[in-house]
Each structure stands twice: as structure tokens, then as C-alpha cells.
Amino acid sequence: MDDQQGFAIAVDEAKIGYAEGGVPIGAALVSRDGKLLGRGHNMRVQNGSAIHHGETAALENSGRLPASAYKGATMFTTLSPCDMCTGACILYGISRVVIGENKSFLGGEAYLKQRGVEVVVLDNKECQGLMESFIKEKPEVWNEDIGEEARVYSKEAK
Amino acid sequence: MDDQQGFAIAVDEAKIGYAEGGVPIGAALVSRDGKLLGRGHNMRVQNGSAIHHGETAALENSGRLPASAYKGATMFTTLSPCDMCTGACILYGISRVVIGENKSFLGGEAYLKQRGVEVVVLDNKECQGLMESFIKEKPEVWNEDIGEEARVYSKEAK
Ligand SMILES: [Ca+2]
Ligand SMILES: [Ca+2]
Ligand SMILES: [Zn+2]
Ligand SMILES: [Zn+2]
Numbered sequence: 001m002d003d004q005q006g007f008a009i010a011v012d013e014a015k016i017g018y019a020e021g022g023v024p025i026g027a028a029l030v031s032r033d034g035k036l037l038g039r040g041h042n043m044r045v046q047n048g049s050a051i052h053h054g055e056t057a058a059l060e061n062s063g064r065l066p067a068s069a070y071k072g073a074t075m076f077t078t079l080s081p082c083d084m085c086t087g088a089c090i091l092y093g094i095s096r097v098v099i100g101e102n103k104s105f106l107g108g109e110a111y112l113k114q115r116g117v118e119v120v121v122l123d124n125k126e127c128q129g130l131m132e133s134f135i136k137e138k139p140e141v142w143n144e145d146i147g148e149e150a151r152v153y154s155k156e157a158k
Numbered sequence: 159m160d161d162q163q164g165f166a167i168a169v170d171e172a173k174i175g176y177a178e179g180g181v182p183i184g185a186a187l188v189s190r191d192g193k194l195l196g197r198g199h200n201m202r203v204q205n206g207s208a209i210h211h212g213e214t215a216a217l218e219n220s221g222r223l224p225a226s227a228y229k230g231a232t233m234f235t236t237l238s239p240c241d242m243c244t245g246a247c248i249l250y251g252i253s254r255v256v257i258g259e260n261k262s263f264l265g266g267e268a269y270l271k272q273r274g275v276e277v278v279v280l281d282n283k284e285c286q287g288l289m290e291s292f293i294k295e296k297p298e299v300w301n302e303d304i305g306e307e308a309r310v311y312s313k314e315a316k
């Protein structure tokens with residue numbers, strides 16, 4: 001599949017999450033040769049999970065893979081990745097992270113670049129709309145998801 | 159509970175993981191006031207998991223918590239945390255990470271410090287012994303767990 005198809009899966013996952021009443025962030029992990037390795041969405045509300053974010057859920061749903069499988073892979077995600085998901089992408093040596101938007105929240109983009117990961121930000125309005133709707137509806141759940149007590153727009157390293 | 163008790167739980171979790179045939183890394187998350195929030199161990203082998211490492215398993219088993227619950231908390235872990243677990247501790251604003259050993263693997267200690275997290279390394283020989291035994295027995299599982307194709311002793315940011 002191409003980038004457009006990979007990103008569409010991430011958006012689809014975010015919408016599934018929103019429909020379930022959850023944090024609407026989705027992700028898809030696609031191998032170097034365009035094969036979908038895994039897809040997933042944030043499961044905080046659905047499973048009471050502190051670690052199944054969009055990106056980590058996509059990694060989890062990709063199952064056990066040798067390091068070689070992640071080489072040249074792209075993580076498509078609807079939102080700028082938090083520090084945990086940033087670290088997960090670095091751990092597995094994922095080559096590229098394609099991000100729907102970083103206006104509702106800016107995560108570890110600078111650190112990804114510093115560690116050699118290519119970062120692409122799409123400025124996608126549908127992704128931003130999903131986040132803004134959710135944050136308006138359930139602000140306390142969103143704050144909890146990023147470890148904050150009130151809304152922040154960035155957790156970028158100082 | 160005190161530090162010795164918190165760390166003992168992490169070691170206990172690592173041993174449970176080893177007995178299950180899994181990667182022998184355990185962790186325990188203890189609140190500022192000494193209450194155990196959660197404990198866990200690496201579940202790669204047991205659950206085919208790519209994201210349930212010791213520290214993330216302890217976070218997951220702590221369940222949903224508001225940001226305030228992590229303030230002043232200590233993550234006890236038997237091994238120097240990988241980039242994902244480093245990022246998870248940063249995400250939640252965990253104040254301190256107490257590490258069993260970093261000889262068999264050195265993870266994100268420098269980055270934790272850079273992000274304001276206190277890091278304590280115990281140089282615990284029992285933890286190191288568990289890791290060296292496991293790596294000798296199942297080197298390919300360990301490499302997979304840290305996203306490598308051959309043994310490395312450090313994934314510290316360059
Ligand atoms: Ca904070
Ligand atoms: Ca590597
Ligand atoms: Zn995340
Ligand atoms: Zn880890």
C-alpha cells in the first residue's frame with residue numbers, strides 16, 4: 001500500500017476509537033515494502049489501559065517481529081506521538097513517522113528527528129477535528145492520557 | 159513501603175518472568191507515599207507482546223490513574239529501561255527510576271536525567287545474573303525485545 005492508504009487506516013482506527021467512546025487516536029504500521037504489519041487505536045477508555053495508545057496498539061497488534069521487520073517501516077499516526085510512543089518507535093528502529101496533526105498536541109517530534117527518524121506532518125483537519133471534539137467532551141480523559149492535570153498543547157522536551 | 163521493598167517486588171516479577179520462560183525483567187511502580195500502584199514483568203514470550211515490557215506492564219497493571227498519582231512516584235525496574243519504557247516514565251511524569259543493573263543493557267538513563275527524572279542504579283548482581291542466563295539461553299528473543307539483530311550492550315542516544 002502507499003502512504004495515502006496507510007494513513008487512511010490510521011484515520012479509520014481513530015474513528016473506531018471515537019465511536020467506542022475512546023480517545024480518537026489511531027495508527028498503522030506499514031513495512032518497507034508496503035505491507036500492513038498492524039493497526040490499532042488508543043484503548044484507555046475501552047480497556048482501562050495506560051499503555052495502549054494508537055502507536056503502541058499498532059505495535060502490539062503487529063505481534064512479535066524480528067528487528068529486521070521494522071527496518072524501513074512507517075508508523076502512520078493521527079496525532080503527534082507522546083513520549084512513550086516516540087520511544088516505542090525509536091526502540092524498534094522504525095524509519096519514518098507520518099503524523100496527522102500536531103495542533104491539538106505536540107509530542108516527541110524533535111526527539112524522533114534527533115534519533116534519526118524521518119517525521120512528516122500532514123496537518124490533517126479531520127484528525128484535528130476528532131481530537132478537538134473529544135477533548136471538549138471528555139477533557140479529563142485526555143489530560144489523563146498524556147499525564148497532565150490540565151490541558152497542554154505541547155510536551156516537547158525543553 | 160521503602161525502596162528495598164519496592165525493588166524486591168521488581169526482582170520478584172523478573173523471577174516470575176524467568177520461570178515462565180520469558181524475558182526476566184520486572185518492575186514495580188510505587189507512589190510518593192509508598193503505596194504499590196502496580197507491578198509487572200515482560201510478556202513478550204508469554205503473550206506475544208511487543209509493548210508489555212517490565213515497566214510498561216507495571217504501568218498497565220496500575221490501571222487508569224490521574225496525572226497526580228504519578229507525581230513523586232518511583233519506578234523500580236530490574237534493568238536499565240529501553241527507549242519505550244524511558245518514554246513511558248517521562249510521559250507520566252514519574253519522578254524517579256531505580257534500576258537493578260545496566261551492565262547487560264544500557265537504555266535511556268541519560269535521556270531520563272535530561273528530562274528531569276532522578277535515576278539510581280543499584281548494580282545488582284542477581285538482576286544481572288538473570289539477564290545473562292536468559293540471553294545465553296534465548297539470545298534471539300532478547301535481540302527481538304530490544305529491536306536488534308545481534309547483541310548490543312547499549313542503545314543510549316548518541
Ligand atoms: Ca506533567
Ligand atoms: Ca537497531
Ligand atoms: Zn502515545
Ligand atoms: Zn522497555
